[in-house]
Every structure is written in C-alpha cells, then in structure tokens.
Amino acid sequence: MSTYRAVWSIVRRTPRLYALDILFQLLRNGIPLLPALIVREVFDRLTHGEALHAGFWALLAAFVGVAVARVAALLLSTGTDGTLAGAGQALLTRNYLERVLNQPGAEKSEIATGDLVGRVSNDTTLVMNAVVLTLVTFGAGAQAVLAFAIMFSIDPNITLIVFVPMVAAGFLINVTSNSIKKYHGESRQAAGDVSAFLREMFNSVQAVQLANATERVMDQFVRLNEIRRHRSLRSRLFTNVFLGSVWTNTAYLGTGIVLLLSAAKFKNGTFTLGDLVLFIAYLGWITDFTSLVSQSLASLKQAGKSLQRISDGLPAGDGLADLVTHRPTRPAPPETEEHCDRVEHRPLRLLEAQGLSYRYASSGRGVRDVDLRIPRGAFVVVTGGVGSGKTTLLRLVLGLLEPQAGTIRWNGAEVPDPAGFFVPPHSAYTPQVPRLMSATVRQNILLGLPDQQARMSRAVRSAVLERDVEVLDDGLDTMVGPKGAKLSGGQAQRVATARMFAREADLLVFDDLSSSLDVNTERLLWERLGERVDQTCLAVSNRRIAFERASHIVVMHNGSVEATGTFDQLRRNSPSLQRILHGDESPNEQQSRTT
Missing domain, CATH: 1.20.1560.10 (ABC transporter type 1, transmembrane domain)
Known part of the structure; x- marks a missing residue:
C-alpha cells in the first residue's frame, strides 16, 4: 500500500x-x-x-x-x-x-x-x-x-x-x-x-x-x-x-x-x-x-x-x-460482568492434541508428533530434561506458537484458532517468567476484571499470597514497580499465579510454577490447588511434589514423548524421570526456565 x-x-x-x-x-x-x-x-x-x-x-x-x-x-x-x-x-x-x-x-x-x-x-x-x-x-x-x-x-x-x-x-x-x-x-x-x-x-x-x-x-x-x-x-x-x-x-x-x-x-x-x-x-x-x-x-x-x-x-x-484499517472499537464491559470474555464459553469436557509438531528455524529443535488427552478434572504434568520441548508443547497447545502439524480439539471439535480460543474463560496461563506491570498488586491481578472481593480473596488465597499482602506497605494497593522490581521472585510469581486464578478458567496452565518458591510455600500452593473442585490443570514441572499429585505424567525427551502414565508407573520405567528424581541433572537444569 x-x-x-x-x-x-x-x-x-x-x-x-x-x-x-x-x-x-x-x-x-x-x-x-x-x-x-x-x-x-x-x-x-x-x-x-x-x-x-x-x-x-x-x-x-x-x-x-x-x-x-x-x-x-x-x-x-x-x-x-x-x-x-x-x-x-x-x-x-x-x-x-x-x-x-x-x-x-x-x-x-x-x-x-x-x-x-x-x-x-x-x-x-x-x-x-x-x-x-x-x-x-x-x-x-x-x-x-x-x-x-x-x-x-x-x-x-x-x-x-x-x-x-x-x-x-x-x-x-x-x-x-x-x-x-x-x-x-x-x-x-x-x-x-x-x-x-x-x-x-x-x-x-x-x-x-x-x-x-x-x-x-x-x-x-x-x-x-x-x-x-x-x-x-x-x-x-x-x-x-x-x-x-x-x-x-x-x-x-x-x-x-x-x-x-x-x-x-x-x-x-x-x-x-x-x-x-x-x-x-x-x-x-x-x-x-x-x-x-x-x-x-x-x-x-x-x-x-x-x-x-x-x-x-x-x-x-x-x-x-x-x-x-478502521475497526470498530469494542465497548468496555459493564462492571457487573463476571468475565471480560472475547469468546463464547464452551465448558471443558475433554482437551485433545494429536500429532503436534513444531521446529524452530534457528536451532532445529522443537517437538514432533506429540499427543495429549486431558479430561476435565485431570492434573497432567509435563516433565523432561533441558531442551526436551516442555515449554514448546505448552505454547503449541495454547496457540502461542502455530503448529506446523497436528490438531487441537476441545470437546471433540477442532480448534481452528488456538491463540484466540485459549483465553479466559477457557484457559489461563502463568509462564516461566511472569510479567508484571508497574501498577499495584490489585491491578496486576485483575488486569481489567471487575474488582469483586470474593474473587480477589479466592485468588490471593489459592496463590498463597495472603501473608505477603499483610506485610506489604499498602496491601493489595502496593505499587510493585517496573516488572515487579519491588517484589521478590517468589512474590512476583505468586501475583502472576493469582492473576491466573482470578480468571476462574476451565483449564489452568502452569509453566514451572514453583521454580522460585520455598518447599513449604510450594507444598501449600499445590494443596490449595487441589481444593479447587473439578479444576483441570496442565503443568510443566520437574518437582517430585507435582509428580505425586499428578493424575497423569507426560515425559518428554528430545522433542518427543518418551513415556506417559502415573507417577508409580513411570518412576520404575522412565529413564528420564529417574534421572530427574535421582538428581543426575544439576539443580539449575532441573529448574531451568528454558526448553
């Protein structure tokens, strides 16, 4: 033009x-x-x-x-x-x-x-x-x-x-x-x-x-x-x-x-x-x-x-x-609206991915022919070594990367535009490195949602953030600074997690959620997540506590699925999971934020 x-x-x-x-x-x-x-x-x-x-x-x-x-x-x-x-x-x-x-x-x-x-x-x-x-x-x-x-x-x-x-x-x-x-x-x-x-x-x-x-x-x-x-x-x-x-x-x-x-x-x-x-x-x-x-x-x-x-x-x-190009401006949602939805809500019964493949042009690495099946209420953990494709798989499912092959189905129907579909209320996501805005804790959690006390309280509690809020200078109205600079790494990660919980989405997606948390906070967070009735979760983690709570584990190796099953099955049969459990990888590798 x-x-x-x-x-x-x-x-x-x-x-x-x-x-x-x-x-x-x-x-x-x-x-x-x-x-x-x-x-x-x-x-x-x-x-x-x-x-x-x-x-x-x-x-x-x-x-x-x-x-x-x-x-x-x-x-x-x-x-x-x-x-x-x-x-x-x-x-x-x-x-x-x-x-x-x-x-x-x-x-x-x-x-x-x-x-x-x-x-x-x-x-x-x-x-x-x-x-x-x-x-x-x-x-x-x-x-x-x-x-x-x-x-x-x-x-x-x-x-x-x-x-x-x-x-x-x-x-x-x-x-x-x-x-x-x-x-x-x-x-x-x-x-x-x-x-x-x-x-x-x-x-x-x-x-x-x-x-x-x-x-x-x-x-x-x-x-x-x-x-x-x-x-x-x-x-x-x-x-x-x-x-x-x-x-x-x-x-x-x-x-x-x-x-x-x-x-x-x-x-x-x-x-x-x-x-x-x-x-x-x-x-x-x-x-x-x-x-x-x-x-x-x-x-x-x-x-x-x-x-x-x-x-x-x-x-x-x-x-x-x-x-x-001129596009009509969407009107702001009313204050009483429960969600700032962009899509018609179709409650989750079953999420399926078949033959997902993606390869980065710069490195040649990625994932190939990955299948997933996540019924409502399941807690699926994706694990594997450094560079095995864990984060790439999550991004493909959420539409953050466009699959070069494969399909994604929601309740049996193919999702033609995953990037536009996998948003609240269908799914909510916390990435490896959460991004916070230079605003208050409350504003970072809501990001435009109506400020409803009940929802805010549930989100803060589920993210194990209530004690931190009590000691902050202005509680939920404390300014976090650029990129959350005034918060510790664990606090910033839990604020992002509370943001995800506040969306009350059908599918919660975590990428190495507990990497910045101490053992007790991590355990309490997983326990409270389990209290959310009928909650469906897809998480990347190399932590034993996550394996023990998982209903299904997917082990990745070199971009492919090496094994799937329960924790009891895989700790005996999966070499990759055994290496993670026995510490053959360094702590930095086990908690790496890079796939």
Whole structure:
C-alpha cells in the first residue's frame, strides 16, 4: 500500500471531521485576501486626491471585521487540526497495539522495545503532522488560486512572469524528494537506536556496575547520540534550511520582478500604487503556498518512511493495510460482568492434541508428533530434561506458537484458532517468567476484571499470597514497580499465579510454577490447588511434589514423548524421570526456565 492510499484510509475513518477542517482552512486562508483589496482601494483613492471622509471609517471598520473573522477562523481550524491529528494517531496506535497483542505470544519482535515505543509515539505523530500539513496546504492552495485570479485580472503579463521562478523552485524540490525521504529515515533510525539503548541500559544497571563497565557504556551512549545528532542535523539542514532558502529567495526574486516591471507602467497609468501594494501582499501568500507545497511533499515522504517503520514492527504477515484499517472499537464491559470474555464459553469436557509438531528455524529443535488427552478434572504434568520441548508443547497447545502439524480439539471439535480460543474463560496461563506491570498488586491481578472481593480473596488465597499482602506497605494497593522490581521472585510469581486464578478458567496452565518458591510455600500452593473442585490443570514441572499429585505424567525427551502414565508407573520405567528424581541433572537444569 502506498503512502497516499494509507493516508486516504486514515481520512475515511472520520470524513466529516476532515470536511469540516477543509471548510475552516478555506475560511482561514480566504479571509486574509480581503485586507489587500481594502488597502488597494485606500491607496488608489489617495493617489487620485480623493477625500476618504465617511468612506474611510467604513473601510477601517471592514478591516477590523476582517481581522476578527480571520482570528476566529484560525482558532477553529487549529482546534480541528488537533482533533483530527489525535484521532488519526489513536487509530494508528490502536491498530498497532491490537496486532501486536493478538500475535502468537511466543514470537518476539526483532526490533528493540525502546525503538518500538519510539515508533508508536514519535512516528505516528509525524504521520499525522504530515496529514494536517496537507490540509493546510490545500487551504493555502485555494488562497493562491484566488490571489492569482485577482492579480491576473489586473495585469496578466506581470502575473505570469512572476510565476516562472516559483515553477522552477517547485521542480527543484520535486527532484530532491528522494533525498528528503532517505535523510529522514536515517534520522528516525538513529533516534530509535538511542531509545533502544537507553531502555537496555536502564534494565541492566546492576550488570553494568558489577562488570565495571560504566565508562564503556557511556562511551557507547555518546557515540549513538553523536550519530543521531549528525543524521538529524543533515535531515533538518536539507529539509528546513535548503528548502526554506529556496522559497525565501524565490519570494525576494518575485518581489524584485514586480517592482521592475511595474515601474514602467506607472508612467502610462496602467498600473497603480494600489495595484503594487496588492501584488506584493498577494505574492507573499502565493510564495507561502509554494513553500507549503514543498514542505507538504517532504512531509509526506517522511510520513511514508515513518509508516514503513511502524509497519516493520508488526507481526509477520501484517502490513501497512492492517495498520490503517478502521475497526470498530469494542465497548468496555459493564462492571457487573463476571468475565471480560472475547469468546463464547464452551465448558471443558475433554482437551485433545494429536500429532503436534513444531521446529524452530534457528536451532532445529522443537517437538514432533506429540499427543495429549486431558479430561476435565485431570492434573497432567509435563516433565523432561533441558531442551526436551516442555515449554514448546505448552505454547503449541495454547496457540502461542502455530503448529506446523497436528490438531487441537476441545470437546471433540477442532480448534481452528488456538491463540484466540485459549483465553479466559477457557484457559489461563502463568509462564516461566511472569510479567508484571508497574501498577499495584490489585491491578496486576485483575488486569481489567471487575474488582469483586470474593474473587480477589479466592485468588490471593489459592496463590498463597495472603501473608505477603499483610506485610506489604499498602496491601493489595502496593505499587510493585517496573516488572515487579519491588517484589521478590517468589512474590512476583505468586501475583502472576493469582492473576491466573482470578480468571476462574476451565483449564489452568502452569509453566514451572514453583521454580522460585520455598518447599513449604510450594507444598501449600499445590494443596490449595487441589481444593479447587473439578479444576483441570496442565503443568510443566520437574518437582517430585507435582509428580505425586499428578493424575497423569507426560515425559518428554528430545522433542518427543518418551513415556506417559502415573507417577508409580513411570518412576520404575522412565529413564528420564529417574534421572530427574535421582538428581543426575544439576539443580539449575532441573529448574531451568528454558526448553
């Protein structure tokens, strides 16, 4: 999709707002033409020795009225510009976030997070600034056409000659448009590199200190900023200084031409002092329009680069069309709604997976031909050594990875879109490394759910979090800091677990749930999980306490199912499970968060 089609898609979202803005732009730019006509009349009367008397005050009143009308039109157009710019930026940001949030959860962007944030905030702003500038240019164009028509009616020859240097300048600007796009893209990329580095630096303060690398990190930061300064300066010099100089000198040249050509015509009376004043005034407006045209073209080139940068951050398979497509906004759920459902609830009776296979292109590892059968109320544990495919299997079941082969069935019916289906109330998931937002404990647990005391109490108790809440400064309303930095590893994991319990989903999926817990807390957590009547669980774990509570165990080895059965059966027959139980793997391997 081209930049112009993308911009048109944005305009089509709120056509009435854009039509209103165009009307205000026409008023904003049409009204300023009137004062020159009034001044022309005044000078012509004075030149012919006429007394103004009452007519003078009428002209003065008209002049004041025009000024007031111009200010009103300017305020209206400016307010509308801001409104439509905000609406367009909201559309781009919303579509971007929606596509990212709906992508398979295990797929990570190759673009640094800090750079992505810059693209969503800064590049969307640049795109809408280009759209607004285009509207302003349209209004100025209407003004220039009217000015040209009035000037042409007074003296066609001078009018046509004055436009020659403007046409030449316009041609020069058009020739340099590719350079404008190139320099802007380099400037935005350098800014993104700085944002990405800043984020990594703030997330790695302790590692930098321990490695005594502060000086080297700061040197790298200075180097990236120097690159950004150089590229930004080059882009601004080319776009602002060069283009500004072209149009400023064009205006001066046009004024000089008017003065030279009008001098001879003053003698024969075909050109008056009032005409000269009008030409010079209108020449400024026309020059402004031609300058705006160059700026608008440059801005649209820059907008195209910004749109490409934003779309590059979208998941694979999505493009610019997905970024600018209008989608109706879902209304917020009522406060009394039990769940923020996105899918029709079909209570679990039986979950089946047949022949699931997935191989990572980068490493060649993964899982192949895995079958699972999980009836309602079952507690299935997936175990195995490091790299055996445990986490990959969970992600395939949940749709966080798209299977390269195999099917998933819920109550006997195939699930065509696992990523969209395996969300509350069907399933809830706690990953190996839980992510917390910089918000309160309560907000991290609810994440938009209605704040109901009974549900919150059940979730906190099931996650063995009640004692921790009692000692926190503000209880459930304690701020956890960025990524839960104010909590211990075990507390952060149990807050994420409480979030999962609060969804009251049919299927609970755990990935190494107790890796950060002490023995007593872990035992109590599994006991309380067992108290949840008719609860279905799928868990990855290498812990004996989980094996003892499991109704069924799946042992993975090198991406395949080595054995299945109960704990009593497998501890005698499964070599992999025996190694885990007897500690042949190191503790780090047994509790590894990597598959």
